[in-house]
């Protein structure tokens with residue numbers, strides 16, 4: 001917590017409006033719209049929910065194909081699978097672990113409707129290339145910017161660049177309210193329908209604004225609005241966005257500085273950030289030379305009381321991926337890097353002596369190589 005969370009929650013409860021679309025929800029939405037230059041931001045119960053709304057907005061269904069990396073969280077794929085559409089995976093770029101934009105065009109068929117890149121670790125995809133391909137084939141682009149809140153591509157905030165963007169405010173992300181998310185709408189034609197879908201398929205938004213005299217069922221939809229109590233917590237975090245970023249930057253840079261000698265010796269690889277990307281210090285990961293070494297390091301860290309985790313099991317090698325017809329070997333870069341990746345602890349109140357402990361275990365393990 002950054003300070004004002006409980007105060008704002010108390011205010012929310014006192015206001016009497018603790019369901020969705022209350023005063024704190026509006027504050028969060030306006031804050032994000034202004035700061036990021038987004039046409040419309042709608043708070044949701046999660047990034048997963050925002051992706052589900054996005055999938056409905058794209059009108060995809062059985063027979064349609066959605067291009068995305070296999071190296072992502074399940075929600076990117078599930079949102080479309082729930083509509084009956086098929087995720088079509090593409091390998092990642094060795095440098096950023098983002099979708100390899102040079103491989104997208106080969107995967108486009110007459111069934112392709114959407115490209116859904118994710119900005120892994122808050123480091124931007126090559127958006128110019130993705131958008132150029134999308135324009136040529138008339139495809140919708142959804143940025144899964146779950147990890148990329150407040151990060152930029154060539155000076156523009158991630159999530160605001162494509163037709164639609166999605167953010168996560170899950171507790172594991174930079175700015176959080178436990179569980180939460182947002183849909184960023186950059187193409188105006190989606191705004192009204194997005195509100196309807198998030199309001200359980202009713203035109204309650206128009207009713208609230210006095211545009212209609214009763215509200216009714218007008219579309220498909222679900223319950224996607226977070227309680228205003230959660231928005232109150234989130235608003236306290238958003239107000240501290242710059243401070244949180246500064247803290248995370250310092251932690252990131254400390255790891256980076258102290259691991260660079262090991263990196264120069266070729267014992268591990270540090271994250272690479274292209275010049276177009278202004279990252280948000282969401283994550284610090286290292287790539288070890290082998291999976292064996294990665295797994296040994298996880299064990300040694302654990303024995304020292306340090307939780308370090310890896311992700312993702314590539315979606316194409318998961319049980320659902322196999323059912324979709326994928327198999328091992330389909331995306332070699334994804335498979336190789338995901339086996340060697342390790343995330344180091346990075347949270348706002350991580351102390352320098354704790355980082356030193358992490359660094360010591362890493363150098364002890366790698367010095368024996």
Ligand SMILES: *Cc1c(COP(=O)(O)O)cnc(C)c1O
Pocket residue numbers: 045046047048049072073075076118144146147167168169170179180181
């Ligand atoms: C965290 C994450 C999500 C899911 O976010 P929730 O808010 O937990 O639903 C989706 N996509 C990516 C890339 C993520 O990192």
